[in-house]
Amino acid sequence: MGFYLRPTALEAALDAMAERPLVVLAGGTDFYPARVGRAIEEDVLDVTGIAGLRGIAAEADHWRIGAATTWTDVIEAELPPLFAGVKRAAREVGGVQIQNAGTVAGNICNASPAADGVPALLALEASVELRSQRGARILPLGEFLRGNRQTARGGDELVVAIRVPRRGEGSRSHFVKLGARRYLVISVVSVALRLDVDDAGRIAAAGIAIGACSAVPQRLPALEAALLGNPLKPGLGDVVEADHLAPLAPIDDIRGSANYRHDAALTLVKRGLDEMAAAA
Numbered sequence: 001m002g003f004y005l006r007p008t009a010l011e012a013a014l015d016a017m018a019e020r021p022l023v024v025l026a027g028g029t030d031f032y033p034a035r036v037g038r039a040i041e042e043d044v045l046d047v048t049g050i051a052g053l054r055g056i057a058a059e060a061d062h063w064r065i066g067a068a069t070t071w072t073d074v075i076e077a078e079l080p081p082l083f084a085g086v087k088r089a090a091r092e093v094g095g096v097q098i099q100n101a102g103t104v105a106g107n108i109c110n111a112s113p114a115a116d117g118v119p120a121l122l123a124l125e126a127s128v129e130l131r132s133q134r135g136a137r138i139l140p141l142g143e144f145l146r147g148n149r150q151t152a153r154g155g156d157e158l159v160v161a162i163r164v165p166r167r168g169e170g171s172r173s174h175f176v177k178l179g180a181r182r183y184l185v186i187s188v189v190s191v192a193l194r195l196d197v198d199d200a201g202r203i204a205a206a207g208i209a210i211g212a213c214s215a216v217p218q219r220l221p222a223l224e225a226a227l228l229g230n231p232l233k234p235g236l237g238d239v240v241e242a243d244h245l246a247p248l249a250p251i252d253d254i255r256g257s258a259n260y261r262h263d264a265a266l267t268l269v270k271r272g273l274d275e276m277a278a279a280a
Contacts, residue, residue, distance in 0.1 A: 002043040002044070003020070003022075003044070004044045005044070005045050006046040006049045007047075008049045008050060008051070013045060013158060014131060018133045018156050021155055022044065023045070024045050024047060025044050025046045025047065026106045027070065027098075027102040029098050030106065047067070047068055050068065053068035053069075054066045054068040054069050054070075054073070055069060056069060056073065056077050061165065061166055062164055062166055063079075063166060065161060065163075065164065066161055067103065067105030067159045067160050069103060069105075070100060070102060070103055070104075071093045071100075071117070072090075072099045074090045074104065075087055075090045082164075082167055082172060082194070083164075083173065084173050084174060084175075085120045085123060085173030085174045085175040085192050085193065086120045086121065088120070089116045089117050089175045089190075090116075090117065092116045092177050092187075093107065093117060104121075104162055108128065108144070108151075109153065109159060110149070111145055111146075111147070111150055111151050111216070112149070113215055113217070114186050114190070114211060115211065116190060116211070118211060118217045119175070119190050119192035119209040119210060119211040119217040120175050120192040120209075121164070122141050122217050122219060123192035123194040123207035123208060124164045124165070124207060126162050127140050127141060129159070129163055130159055130160065131158055131160045132156045134156070138163065142219065145216040145217070146216070147215045147216060148215050148216075168196065170204070171194065171196045171197075172194070173192065174194075174272050174275060175191070175192050175193075175272075176271060176272045177189070177190045178264050186212075186255065188212060189212050189213055189261055189265045189268055191209075191210055191268040191269050192208070192210075193269075193276060194207035195232065197280070203227045203229065203230050203231075203232060205224075206228065207219065208223050208269065210248055210265050213248040213249070213261050213262070213265050214248050214250070218248055220247060222244045222246065223245075223269070226239050226240075226241075226244065227273075232277050234274065234277050234278060235274075237272075237273040238270075240266065240269050240273065242266060244269075245262060245266060245269075248261075248262065
């Protein structure tokens with residue numbers, strides 16, 4: 001292995017990142033499998049010793065999820081219905097061992113088109129908090145993700161948290177995934193849904209995000225607009241039309257054809273909305 005550092009303070013980590021290029025290591029659930037059979041030659045910054053990077057807290061206008069918060073932490077946390085979809089996605093991130101080690105920020109920074117956590121957070125209009133010696137900045141998650149395995153993080157920057165806007169008591173979310181089998185599988189298609197329901201039982205705002213059907217997960221703004229004003233009741237899935245999926249750009253690969261992914265996404269969005277209506 002090359003240079004290895006495991007600081008216990010954020011400032012020490014940022015100092016190290018300003019000095020040289022470093023590979024950030026958190027849960028290691030993507031780092032180690034990608035290097036099976038060969039020596040680790042990269043210079044590594046292990047952030048697991050920085051206690052302040054882990055945990056979920058309610059701030060004045062947002063929820064703050066520390067970058068090193070694990071998926072098990074998310075599953076076990078007492079959170080409002082707004083996070084129901086994130087919790088469902090967390091249970092799909094590998095097996096329990098992976099959930100115990102894998103981190104929320106690691107899932108985002110790995111930037112896989114099929115990452116389960118990303119659509120769920122995208123539907124919640126999450127943003128990414130970055131820090132460096134130069135200062136701090138906050139980017140919407142949709143802007144942070146640039147493409148397959150590509151993000152807007154600078155070489156001297158560290159993701160320190162994910163922010164989720166606080167919403168009213170009528171906000172709830174859901175997550176639906178299709179894979180080749182029931183457990184421990186990479187998504188063929190994933191769908192995350194957020195609905196903000198007013199006192200009259202009608203949809204006041206919506207966030208719909210699709211994973212594994214584009215280079216990065218995509219929101220469906222036309223569908224979100226079409227849902228506004230509809231009552232949250234059985235039959236809600238009938239609002240969905242094929243044209244609403246225009247932002248998607250699925251590909252053919254070993255897990256499914258582009259046409260299959262498109263049809264599956266359409267079906268899963270309808271199913272997800274109907275399931276949310278049934279649970280209301």
